Amino acid sequence: MNRLRLATLWLDGCSGCHMSLLDTDERLLDLAAQVDIVYSPLVDAKDFPEQVDVVCIEGAVATDADEARLRLARRRSRLLIAMGDCAVTGNVPAMRNIMGAEAMLRAVYLESRPLKPQIPADGLPHLNEQALPLHHFVPIDLFIPGCPPAADTLFAALGGLLAGIADLRLDTRFGA
Amino acid sequence: MTTPILTLTIDGRPVSGLATETVLQVAGENGIAIPTLCFLDGLSATGACRLCMVEIEGSAKLHPACVTPIQEGMVVTTQSERLRSYRRAIVQLLFAERNHVCAVCVSNGHCELQDLARELGIDHIDFPGRYPALAVDASHSRFVLDHNRCVLCTRCVRVCAEIEGAHTWDVKNRGIRSQIVADLDTPWGTSTTCTGCGKCVHVCPTGALSEKGRSVAEMQKKRPALPYLVANRAEERR
Numbered sequence: 001m002n003r004l005r006l007a008t009l010w011l012d013g014c015s016g017c018h019m020s021l022l023d024t025d026e027r028l029l030d031l032a033a034q035v036d037i038v039y040s041p042l043v044d045a046k047d048f049p050e051q052v053d054v055v056c057i058e059g060a061v062a063t064d065a066d067e068a069r070l071r072l073a074r075r076r077s078r079l080l081i082a083m084g085d086c087a088v089t090g091n092v093p094a095m096r097n098i099m100g101a102e103a104m105l106r107a108v109y110l111e112s113r114p115l116k117p118q119i120p121a122d123g124l125p126h127l128n129e130q131a132l133p134l135h136h137f138v139p140i141d142l143f144i145p146g147c148p149p150a151a152d153t154l155f156a157a158l159g160g161l162l163a164g165i166a167d168l169r170l171d172t173r174f175g176a
Numbered sequence: 177m178t179t180p181i182l183t184l185t186i187d188g189r190p191v192s193g194l195a196t197e198t199v200l201q202v203a204g205e206n207g208i209a210i211p212t213l214c215f216l217d218g219l220s221a222t223g224a225c226r227l228c229m230v231e232i233e234g235s236a237k238l239h240p241a242c243v244t245p246i247q248e249g250m251v252v253t254t255q256s257e258r259l260r261s262y263r264r265a266i267v268q269l270l271f272a273e274r275n276h277v278c279a280v281c282v283s284n285g286h287c288e289l290q291d292l293a294r295e296l297g298i299d300h301i302d303f304p305g306r307y308p309a310l311a312v313d314a315s316h317s318r319f320v321l322d323h324n325r326c327v328l329c330t331r332c333v334r335v336c337a338e339i340e341g342a343h344t345w346d347v348k349n350r351g352i353r354s355q356i357v358a359d360l361d362t363p364w365g366t367s368t369t370c371t372g373c374g375k376c377v378h379v380c381p382t383g384a385l386s387e388k389g390r391s392v393a394e395m396q397k398k399r400p401a402l403p404y405l406v407a408n409r410a411e412e413r414r
Contacts, residue, residue: 082300088299088300089300089301089305090305091277092277092279092280094305095275095277095280097305098275098307098309130307135300136304140300143299144299145300147278170299173290173291173293173294174276174278174290174293175277175278175281175284175285175290176285
């Protein structure tokens, strides 16, 4: 049997969507029997592999590095799922779009009078002026709104994909 | 003189209503749901949000159901692919216009804009967000006005003027720059006309108006029984 090659990617988000995925509890065993998790913050693979069937992406695109990882995932995956509100709308990371990256960094790291005022830069990708949802960069096959989407919603989505259901009607909403 | 009763067709169903009624009212009485946002029973209808637009046979234009009186023999369609696409575009534009961050909003889970998106199957926003820098007015001792969540439905303006009789709220500027203002654009807390009744807060469809101290998803609006208030007032005056 050909097992579905599943990847998950964590961009500018809080990891809450990944936590929600884990929150499917014992149903993870059913899922694990049908898929190979080939890349994810939850497993040890270092590079995004070739020929991925489904990639679930959490978080907004906040840096050039995020954009590069997103585009690589898109190229190497058959189906791309925008998982959760940050990936779908920008959500909380996009709240800084009102003031821009520079002003936000200054407000947090300099103007809030910390003990050692400095904007962190070493080894970190440069923040884009705006954090934006995934569909501003690549085509998306399925949007799953929610902050985070309920474990049931994520399980229904993955279960539906495994069962080959083309038109998934998910019971979720922005902010759910 | 009695009001004549007219018969018409809505979504293929023969229905009837009083000649003074609107398409929205008659549809509602017959269990036919038309999405609305600015409309609220008991307040004057403005036809501002355009979500209740319907098709009427013989007319190339779309008509807002909340301000369109019924006519004898009228044939109305409330659901079509064209109407759905317009309604979806309207709701998406509202999301893109200001900063609606459902996940951290006081009205999360109790919001008419959020519900509309869900009902219309909107799972993302096609338009780029504007991310405007908008103020939050927390100067009132009990309430907060967050312009980031406002959809300019003007329910607050109308309930304050028409029901409370204070007319504290109004709208300044035009088009995309429109904004709700208290009195002559003063902080809400310094308003000399506001009675602090809170009706505006409870008719607001989103998290734009809320009670102070409410955290995420904690603001559940209690819609005042406006038609009841209006009916009692008319009784007294007679």
